[in-house]
Amino acid sequence: MTVKGPNAPVGPIANAFVMVSDPAFPKQVLYAGQTNSQGFFNISGVAPGTYRVDFSTPGFLKGILSSFSLADNQTVQLNAQLVPSLTGTEVHKNNVKDETSYTIHNPNNFIVQFTWTLPNHHATGTGVAYPGDTIIETNQWPHSENISLFVDDSKVQKETTTVVAPPWCSRRI
Secondary structure: OEEOOOOOOOOEOOOOEEEEEEOOEEEEEEEEEEOOOOOOOOOOOOOOEEEEEEEEOOOEOOEEEEEEEEOOOOOOOOOOEEOEOOEEEEOOOOOHHHOOEEEEEEOOOOOEEEEEEEHHHOEEEEEEEOOEEEEEEOOOOOOOOOOEEEEOOEEOOOOOOOOOOOOOOOEEO
């Protein structure tokens, strides 16, 4: 499992959760594993069938392989690339006409290039999010709207982002 995105470090993602479920019941985890320091994982004893595979770790959007078929006695290698997540909040000022900037939060320890849009203003731009908080200037006022953030054409800003360890499952590896 590796990082996806412009200028993102090409490298493994350690300790990511890998959860295998029935596509009809994605919250019922049947098999689970976790990536090692090289980003590899191994889940054995998976019965033949069709599955959904979720990959997740803090600071990234969840990766989902929605329908994966496994034949009897088959060994398969799955590769996943996760997209870094970002959040953006408006910088409030006393005069609404001065509200033209946003704080972009990057929870990762590497720089992330992104594209932003303000749909109501039909405005767009690009930026670089350094680890922690970065202020960007949009020169669009008044805001009164949420900024949309994209990395590699994936919308990366979520209202809430929560990554949890896999729930109890019938077979944990």
